[in-house]
Amino acid sequence: xxxxxxxxxxxxxxxxxxxxxxxxxxxxxxxxxxxxxxxxxxxxxxxxxxxxxxxxxxxxxxxxxxxxxxxxxxxxxxxxxxxxxxxxxxxxxxxxxxxxxxxxxxxxxxxxxxx
Amino acid sequence: xxxxxxxxxxxxxxxxxxxxxxxxxxxxxxxxxxxxxxxxxxxxxxxxxxxxxxxxxxxxxxxxxxxxxxxxxxxxxxxxxxxxxxxxxxxxxxxxxxxxxxxxxxxxxxxxx
Numbered sequence: 001x002x003x004x005x006x007x008x009x010x011x012x013x014x015x016x017x018x019x020x021x022x023x024x025x026x027x028x029x030x031x032x033x034x035x036x037x038x039x040x041x042x043x044x045x046x047x048x049x050x051x052x053x054x055x056x057x058x059x060x061x062x063x064x065x066x067x068x069x070x071x072x073x074x075x076x077x078x079x080x081x082x083x084x085x086x087x088x089x090x091x092x093x094x095x096x097x098x099x100x101x102x103x104x105x106x107x108x109x110x111x112x113x114x115x
Numbered sequence: 116x117x118x119x120x121x122x123x124x125x126x127x128x129x130x131x132x133x134x135x136x137x138x139x140x141x142x143x144x145x146x147x148x149x150x151x152x153x154x155x156x157x158x159x160x161x162x163x164x165x166x167x168x169x170x171x172x173x174x175x176x177x178x179x180x181x182x183x184x185x186x187x188x189x190x191x192x193x194x195x196x197x198x199x200x201x202x203x204x205x206x207x208x209x210x211x212x213x214x215x216x217x218x219x220x221x222x223x224x225x226x227x228x
Contacts, residue, residue, distance in 0.1 A: 003157075004157070033215070033216075035216075035218075040220065040221075041220050042119065042218050042219055042220040042221075043158075043203060043205075043216075043218035043221075044218070045215045045216065045217070048213060048215060050213075055212075055213050056210070056211050056212075056213050056215065058210070058211060059215075091157070091158065093158075101146055101163060101165075102146060102207055102214050102216075103160060103163070104160075104216060105160070106150070106157045106158035106159075106160075107157050108155070108156055108157035109157055
């Protein structure tokens with residue numbers, strides 16, 4: 001069974017440009033999460049989808065970030081326009097619906113460098 | 116908000132035991148997790164413990180939970196060079212009707228011969 005996959009693995013863009021990150025969760029997982037790790041600090045929650053619905057987007061930094069999950073399958077996270085402080089590693093995770101232990105399976109992450 | 120703290124770096128000799136410590140603030144956390152990140156790889160779930168347990172052992176890994184002090188530790192017995200990685204502690208927090216993970220900054224474990 002394929003795990004959580006993220007594209008691209010690394011993206012280098014200039015300040016002001018737009019970048020779109022993609023996450024393919026494990027097949028059948030209703031829950032999809034985005035997290036971010038900036039400058040070697042803690043991994044911070046960004047938002048949570050249940051199927052195609054945003055359930056919790058309390059961690060989204062500002063309105064330059066837009067996450068979508070059309071059809072409840074893969075998800076995209078767009079940053080427009082990118083700023084220097086958006087640099088970091090963006091992780092996606094998925095879990096089964098109503099999983100008692102809430103085990104979240106993570107992708108390898110996308111390293112975003114904004115120059 | 117809720118918080119998880121970890122020491123940032125640990126260096127051990129191959130064959131020794133490693134102990135990575137973590138403290139958390141959410142006393143209502145139901146599960147606590149340890150994730151491992153090897154260079155260039157994603158987060159791999161190593162182990163987890165339910166909040167009503169105080170110890171869990173899984174081969175070379177021992178997790179100790181002191182719920183009163185909100186302290187979690189991960190002990191790796193007979194540490195090998197392949198154990199070199201960043202270890203993240205995470206607590207499961209219920210907020211806004213749904214669960215989310217609160218992570219620490221990660222402890223970089225370096226194993227030397």
